[in-house]
Amino acid sequence: MGSIITLTTDFGLKDSYVGAMKGAILEINPEVKIVDISHAVTPQNVREGAYVLGSAYRYFPKGTIHLAVVDPGVGTGRRALSIRGLDHYFIGPDNGVFSYVFTDAPEETGPGAPRQPINVGEGDLQRLPRGFEAVTLTRSLYWRPQVSDTFHGRDIFAPVAAHLSLGVPLEEFGEPVSSVVAFPRPTPVRGVDGSIEGEIIHIDGYGNLITSIKASDLPDHRVETEIGGNRVKGICRSYEEGEGLLSIVGSAGYLEICEKNGSAAARTGAEIGNPVIVRPLSSLT
Amino acid sequence: MGSIITLTTDFGLKDSYVGAMKGAILEINPEVKIVDISHAVTPQNVREGAYVLGSAYRYFPKGTIHLAVVDPGVGTGRRALSIRGLDHYFIGPDNGVFSYVFTDAPEETGPGAPRQPINVGEGDLQRLPRGFEAVTLTRSLYWRPQVSDTFHGRDIFAPVAAHLSLGVPLEEFGEPVSSVVAFPRPTPVRGVDGSIEGEIIHIDGYGNLITSIKASDLPDHRVETEIGGNRVKGICRSYEEGEGLLSIVGSAGYLEICEKNGSAAARTGAEIGNPVIVRPLSSLT
Amino acid sequence: MGSIITLTTDFGLKDSYVGAMKGAILEINPEVKIVDISHAVTPQNVREGAYVLGSAYRYFPKGTIHLAVVDPGVGTGRRALSIRGLDHYFIGPDNGVFSYVFTDAPEETGPGAPRQPINVGEGDLQRLPRGFEAVTLTRSLYWRPQVSDTFHGRDIFAPVAAHLSLGVPLEEFGEPVSSVVAFPRPTPVRGVDGSIEGEIIHIDGYGNLITSIKASDLPDHRVETEIGGNRVKGICRSYEEGEGLLSIVGSAGYLEICEKNGSAAARTGAEIGNPVIVRPLSSLT
Numbered sequence: 001m002g003s004i005i006t007l008t009t010d011f012g013l014k015d016s017y018v019g020a021m022k023g024a025i026l027e028i029n030p031e032v033k034i035v036d037i038s039h040a041v042t043p044q045n046v047r048e049g050a051y052v053l054g055s056a057y058r059y060f061p062k063g064t065i066h067l068a069v070v071d072p073g074v075g076t077g078r079r080a081l082s083i084r085g086l087d088h089y090f091i092g093p094d095n096g097v098f099s100y101v102f103t104d105a106p107e108e109t110g111p112g113a114p115r116q117p118i119n120v121g122e123g124d125l126q127r128l129p130r131g132f133e134a135v136t137l138t139r140s141l142y143w144r145p146q147v148s149d150t151f152h153g154r155d156i157f158a159p160v161a162a163h164l165s166l167g168v169p170l171e172e173f174g175e176p177v178s179s180v181v182a183f184p185r186p187t188p189v190r191g192v193d194g195s196i197e198g199e200i201i202h203i204d205g206y207g208n209l210i211t212s213i214k215a216s217d218l219p220d221h222r223v224e225t226e227i228g229g230n231r232v233k234g235i236c237r238s239y240e241e242g243e244g245l246l247s248i249v250g251s252a253g254y255l256e257i258c259e260k261n262g263s264a265a266a267r268t269g270a271e272i273g274n275p276v277i278v279r280p281l282s283s284l285t
Numbered sequence: 286m287g288s289i290i291t292l293t294t295d296f297g298l299k300d301s302y303v304g305a306m307k308g309a310i311l312e313i314n315p316e317v318k319i320v321d322i323s324h325a326v327t328p329q330n331v332r333e334g335a336y337v338l339g340s341a342y343r344y345f346p347k348g349t350i351h352l353a354v355v356d357p358g359v360g361t362g363r364r365a366l367s368i369r370g371l372d373h374y375f376i377g378p379d380n381g382v383f384s385y386v387f388t389d390a391p392e393e394t395g396p397g398a399p400r401q402p403i404n405v406g407e408g409d410l411q412r413l414p415r416g417f418e419a420v421t422l423t424r425s426l427y428w429r430p431q432v433s434d435t436f437h438g439r440d441i442f443a444p445v446a447a448h449l450s451l452g453v454p455l456e457e458f459g460e461p462v463s464s465v466v467a468f469p470r471p472t473p474v475r476g477v478d479g480s481i482e483g484e485i486i487h488i489d490g491y492g493n494l495i496t497s498i499k500a501s502d503l504p505d506h507r508v509e510t511e512i513g514g515n516r517v518k519g520i521c522r523s524y525e526e527g528e529g530l531l532s533i534v535g536s537a538g539y540l541e542i543c544e545k546n547g548s549a550a551a552r553t554g555a556e557i558g559n560p561v562i563v564r565p566l567s568s569l570t
Numbered sequence: 571m572g573s574i575i576t577l578t579t580d581f582g583l584k585d586s587y588v589g590a591m592k593g594a595i596l597e598i599n600p601e602v603k604i605v606d607i608s609h610a611v612t613p614q615n616v617r618e619g620a621y622v623l624g625s626a627y628r629y630f631p632k633g634t635i636h637l638a639v640v641d642p643g644v645g646t647g648r649r650a651l652s653i654r655g656l657d658h659y660f661i662g663p664d665n666g667v668f669s670y671v672f673t674d675a676p677e678e679t680g681p682g683a684p685r686q687p688i689n690v691g692e693g694d695l696q697r698l699p700r701g702f703e704a705v706t707l708t709r710s711l712y713w714r715p716q717v718s719d720t721f722h723g724r725d726i727f728a729p730v731a732a733h734l735s736l737g738v739p740l741e742e743f744g745e746p747v748s749s750v751v752a753f754p755r756p757t758p759v760r761g762v763d764g765s766i767e768g769e770i771i772h773i774d775g776y777g778n779l780i781t782s783i784k785a786s787d788l789p790d791h792r793v794e795t796e797i798g799g800n801r802v803k804g805i806c807r808s809y810e811e812g813e814g815l816l817s818i819v820g821s822a823g824y825l826e827i828c829e830k831n832g833s834a835a836a837r838t839g840a841e842i843g844n845p846v847i848v849r850p851l852s853s854l855t
Contacts, residue, residue: 023344023346024344026320038588040583043491072524148536154344240642301578305625307605311605
């Protein structure tokens with residue numbers, strides 16, 4: 001249930017798409033609080049939308065409903081989902097946009113539990129993580145009377161979110177599913193020399209390069225980070241330490257490469273997917 | 286009345302203009318829910334603002350108050366209006382920003398009713414459509430105590446909207462008017478060969494080209510669409526059908542030209558006002 | 571206290587930073603109304619953030635809590651503040667972001683009161699203005715359990731704002747301070763010939779050049795304004811008077827240089843800090 005609905009989309013802020021979606025929600029539940037996470041996800045970039053949602057949802061109160069509509073496959077056979085897990089609700093297309101949410105699921109350690117999530121390639125089907133429930137949105141009773149081919153955000157996802165916020169049980173919206181589309185989480189690789197190789201998973205609006213390497217992957221702060229021919233010594237605790245490029249553990253818990261009062265993306269020319277290597281400083285003498 | 290106020294402006298998101306306007310509303314009615322439709326209308330582009338408002342307002346609950354401030358004539362003699370019609374309220378300058386709302390008025394079919402809206406040129410005065418009521422905002426009692434020459438959004442429109450949301454009757458804000466400024470709606474022209482010629486009325490943030498041709502204007506889906514030397518066969522039901530440019534009936538009910546995973550605007554170089562021709566495929570042999 | 575929290579940041583709208591901060595607020599007070607002033611302050615530009623906040627806060631109801639997070643020094647020793655003054659609350663880093671708020675403090679006229687604010691250079695410490703109270707945020711009881719090095723907006727400022735909105739007294743958050751960082755307000759200089767020299771303090775999204783010269787500094791409207799070699803006669807009352815560049819008293823009470831249906835910034839190439847001179851027209855003959 002919950003009385004907050006968040007929105008993460010690639011609709012941009014120039015057009016009325018976000019407004020129409022909010023109207024469609026408020027027509028059903030005029031009391032619900034709607035909060036924007038972002039509408040400036042790069043158009044059709046499902047992975048970026050997944051990162052943005054994954055780095056924000058957990059700060060909201062339990063029971064919050066998160067609507068994520070980065071949906072290049074709208075109008076095709078791709079499924080529409082409503083999901084419950086980690087004390088939050090999620091609504092959107094079944095195209096990988098919830099991948100980072102799924103990686104927050106507690107690891108399964110029971111007998112026979114797989115040690116790795118079941119996913120093979122890019123955006124393949126995987127088993128719904130433990131503790132999650134999901135249904136496909138098939139009950140048109142909860143949609144707008146007329147559904148356009150191109151705007152399920154307004155015509156299906158928004159009204160379903162509004163009905164969910166009014167207390168309609170998840171199970172009412174359609175049939176349960178046991179597998180969902182997810183991108184494999186980029187997992188850093190550890191070398192025999194103690195180095196860790198990860199990759200850039202996101203570039204934020206400041207030009208900070210967010211890597212797949214988590215704080216818990218790092219032995220300590222006596223390391224050197226290499227990105228595209230640049231080498232950065234140590235790990236800072238603020239953007240004002242050092243000069244030029246610096247490494248820092250960012251607010252989402254990942255190692256980031258930043259530039260003091262500037263853009264590390266502009267300085268390095270780095271792009272999402274580029275490799276990042278962290279080496280212990282002691283191994284460099 | 287209503288407890289929701291929507292905002293459509295060209296104020297941008299960099300400055301504090303939107304914030305000041307929201308403050309001015311909340312100072313009078315701290316309980317009202319304020320919803321952004323868009324603040325990224327191209328500066329001074331009244332037609333674009335009219336399209337954005339016109340494609341969003343109907344999704345909000347009945348009684349919603351829509352504030353539209355694209356107002357290059359602020360401080361001149363242009364009138365300020367508060368309007369009731371189609372179960373919604375509209376507040377803003379009398380400069381054509383409500384044109385698309387007026388075209389949603391039911392057509393008048395009674396004896397002597399004109400078949401065409403009374404408008405001659407660009408943004409001329411037309412008779413207030415049937416079922417609408419409007420007043421000019423002249424009662425300064427409902428304004429901020431000090432009114433700047435350049436920001437009636439904050440000093441006149443916002444407080445009037447707030448008072449309206451508190452239940453002050455429309456008639457209280459000023460004298461009734463019977464005519465309003467409106468742009469003529471671009472009407473597609475049908476050729477003797479069954480072709481339909483319309484024009485581009487909006488380009489959205491994805492680069493989709495929205496035309497003046499409505500789904501109901503089309504005979505069926507066996508057509509070819511021509512835009513700036515490009516020819517597109519058929520009409521798709523999703524952005525993932527076909528390759529390159531495609532035609533689709535968009536979420537506002539208009540024929541759109543799109544590019545799969547790209548921008549049709551960038552591909553074609555098309556601009557608002559450019560002609561679009563739809564021909565039956567059978568006539569092409 | 572107050573049931574409205576406004577946000578002014580340089581976080582941009584692409585990422586989830588704003589969303590995470592709103593979540594952190596709503597987790598503590600799900601009922602509070604959150605209103606964006608701007609998230610598009612130029613990254614790390616504390617002066618611009620100060621101007622944006624300073625030109626919006628006063629339009630909100632008394633008791634509103636204004637959160638301002640333009641915070642390049644996050645993670646260093648810079649202090650974090652919660653401030654009460656002018657019937658509003660302010661929360662953010664002690665780096666000058668509240669400078670324009672402080673200049674709204676009533677001037678001290680008692681015996682021995684200084685005629686000028688006590689500040690020497692750029693962003694120096696000055697005495698907390700009369701009528702203001704401030705504390706440093708040191709009581710971690712009111713923070714998120716885990717505080718990142720780089721995102722005090724989410725981990726310290728947001729929860730403190732939420733607790734303040736729930737009625738926790740200002741004094742609870744930390745120790746009182748009697749001085750704060752503030753930029754000196756750019757004060758126009760009056761020449762012996764009656765001219766006034768000010769500077770550009772802000773360029774808005776329309777390209778309007780906002781100067782440090784207030785309406786009350788002007789003798790009357792028979793003046794000529796010089797900006798970067800351009801001379802503008804008189805002062806208009808609307809953007810539609812005259813052609814090309816024009817002078818107008820803007821909505822924040824400052825003299826602005828604008829271009830009819832265009833951008834004065836693009837036309838003149840002017841930048842923040844550039845001098846602007848206003849001369850009485852009678853002295854020009």
